[in-house]
Amino acid sequence: MTAEIENDALPEEIEPAAANEEFEEINKELAVLRSEAEANKDRALRALAELENVRKRLERERDDARVYSVTRFARDMLVVADNLSRALSAFTPEIREATGDSLKAVMDGVEATQRELHAALSRHGIKRIEAENSRFDPHLHQAIAEVPAQGKEPGTVVHIVQDGYTIGDRLLRPAMVTVAKAGRDSPPN
Secondary structure, eight states: OHHHHHHHHSOOOOOHHHHHHHHHHHHHHHHHHHHHHHHHHHHHHHHHHHHHHHHHHHHHHHHHHHHHTTHHHHHHHHHHHHHHHHHHHHSOHHHHHHSOHHHHHHHHHHHHHHHHHHHHHHHTTEEEOOOTTSBOOTTTEEEEEEEOOTTSOTTBEEEEEEOOEEETTEEEEOEEEEEEOOOSSSOOO
């Protein structure tokens, strides 16, 4: 009986042709599985790259929202800043000398309010465009007139009618300016 068990436990002999076929079949399956694994790896890498791109885009949008969310409010505050500037420019040095202490206190209060408003705007990334005597830049300035200006090169900002402002790296409001025009005695550009 032990001889019978031993014979039953031994595997049947496999013919070499059948073994080759089975080997080729296994290799084909292995190649298919490798191809699928490579495709899955490629899809996973692409999905990770897409996820990273979405994360970066959301971070950019969040940062933009943080910087530019006050844009409408800032434009409204610029009207207040303009009115404070007009009020202060109405008080010429002659008027300041001739006024009493109570009116000087009012002027000092308006000046302090203007400084505080500009500081608040600055804290939120809103900056005044320095335009006086600079070269006209259509991205920052809006020319409302071309005026003869002795001693100034053509295209130079001569006078600021209304201050311009930027918020972050974007234009909030262009500076309204007058620009020196080319005269007969001015050199051409």
